[in-house]
Amino acid sequence: SQQGEEDPQALSIQEGENATMNCSYKTSINNLQWYRQNSGRGLVHLILIRSNEREKHSGRLRVTLDTSKKSSSLLITASRAADTASYFCATDRQYGNKLVFGAGTILRVKS
Amino acid sequence: EAQVTQNPRYLITVTGKKLTVTCSQNMNHEYMSWYRQDPGLGLRQIYYSMNVEVTDKGDVPEGYKVSRKEKRNFPLILESPSPNQTSLYFCASSAGRTSYEQYFGPGTRLTVT
Numbered sequence: 209s210q211q212g213e214e215d216p217q218a219l220s221i222q223e224g225e226n227a228t229m230n231c232s233y234k235t236s237i238n239n240l241q242w243y244r245q246n247s248g249r250g251l252v253h254l255i256l257i258r259s260n261e262r263e264k265h266s267g268r269l270r271v272t273l274d275t276s277k278k279s280s281s282l283l284i285t286a287s288r289a290a291d292t293a294s295y296f297c298a299t300d301r302q303y304g305n306k307l308v309f310g311a312g313t314i315l316r317v318k319s
Numbered sequence: 320e321a322q323v324t325q326n327p328r329y330l331i332t333v334t335g336k337k338l339t340v341t342c343s344q345n346m347n348h349e350y351m352s353w354y355r356q357d358p359g360l361g362l363r364q365i366y367y368s369m370n371v372e373v374t375d376k377g378d379v380p381e382g383y384k385v386s387r388k389e390k391r392n393f394p395l396i397l398e399s400p401s402p403n404q405t406s407l408y409f410c411a412s413s414a415g416r417t418s419y420e421q422y423f424g425p426g427t428r429l430t431v432t
Contacts, residue, residue, distance in 0.1 A: 239419060250323075250409060250423035251362070296361060300419055305350050305369055306377070307421060309362040 214297055214313040222318050227284040229313040231297030232277075238300050240273055241307065242282050245294045254282075254295075289319040321346045323424035325410050331430045332400055340395045340427050342410030348422070349415035351393040352377070353385065355406040356426075362409065368393055369415065400431040 215230045231240070239258045243251040257264045257273045257280065264271045270283040284291055294314050298307040323344045332338055344351065352367040354377075364377030368387040382404055384396040393412075397404060407428050411421040 241420065243421075248407065248426065248428075250425045251411075251421075252423070253420040256420055298362075305352070305367050305413075305415070306364065307352070308364070308378070309354075311359055311361040 214295070214310045216313060217311070218314040218316070220316045220318065221287060223287060223289055225287055225317075227287050227291070227315055227317070229282045229295050229297075229315070231280045231282070231310055233280075233297075233299045233308075233310075234278065235299075235301065237275075238302070240271075240280050241298045241300060242269075242271060242280075243296045243298060243309075245296065245312070247293075251296065284315075287315075287317045289317050291315060292317045321422070323410055323412055323422050325408075325424040325427050327427060328425060329428050331432065333432055334401055335399050338397050338400060338429075340397075340408060340410075340429070342393045342395065342424060343391050344393075344410075344412040344422070345391065346412060346414070346422065347390065348412035349390070350413045350421075351387065352411045352421070353383070353393070353395045354409045354411065355379065355404075356409060357406050365395070365408075400429075402431050405429060405431050 241256045242254040245251045255266045257271050268285045273280045294312045296309050296312045298309045326341045353365040354362040356362045363379045366385040368374045410424040413421045
C-alpha cells in the first residue's frame with residue numbers, strides 16, 4: 209500500500225528559487241524521511257523528522273511535519289541545477305524496517 | 320567506503336528461468352530490505368530482514384524469496400520470473416535501532432521477456 213503521496217508530481221523552477229514539495233500520508237508514523245534520486249540511481253537519504261518534531265533543518269533543506277494533518281513539506285532554498293532529481297517521502301511505521309514510499313516529485317532546476 | 324553493492328546491475332532473462340540478485344553491505348547493518356521501483360508507483364518493499372535468519376514480507380512479496388544467512392548479504396531470488404517482475408530493484412540497509420536512515424544500492428534493472 210502506498211502511504212505517502214507527494215505533491216506536486218513535477219516542479220520546474222529557475223536556479224536560485226525555492227522549491228517546496230509536499231507529502232501526505234494516511235496512518236500514524238514513527239518518523240518521516242525524505243530521499244533524493246538522480247535519474248535511475250539509488251536513493252540518497254536527505255533528512256529524517258521524528259513524529260514528535262515539527263520542523264528540522266539541514267543546510268538548504270527545511271522539513272516540517274504536521275501529524276494532525278498527516279502531512280510534511282520539504283523546502284529547498286536557493287536551488288541549484290544540481291538539485292534536479294526526484295524527491296520521495298517515506299513514512300516509517302516500524303522503526304526503520306518498513307518504509308513506505310510515495311510516488312515522488314520530479315524537480316527540475318533550470319540554469 | 321561504506322556502501323551497498325548489487326549484482327548484476329542489468330539483467331535480461333526469459334520467463335521461468337530462475338535468477339538471483341545479490342546484495343551486500345559493508346556497514347555491519349542489522350536491517351536490510353529489497354524494493355522494486357515502477358513508474359508512477361514509487362518504491363514498494365518486497366522483503367525485509369531485521370537480522371540474520373530473520374526475514375519478513377513487505378508489501379509485494381509474491382514471486383520472490385530471500386535469505387539472510389550472513390549479516391552482510393541479502394540475496395533476492397526469483398524462482399520463476401514473469402514479465403510483470405520487469406522492474407528496477409533496489410537493496411537497502413540501515414543500522415536499525417540506532418539509526419533509521421537507509422543506504423541504497425545502485426539498483427538492478429531486470430527485464431523478463
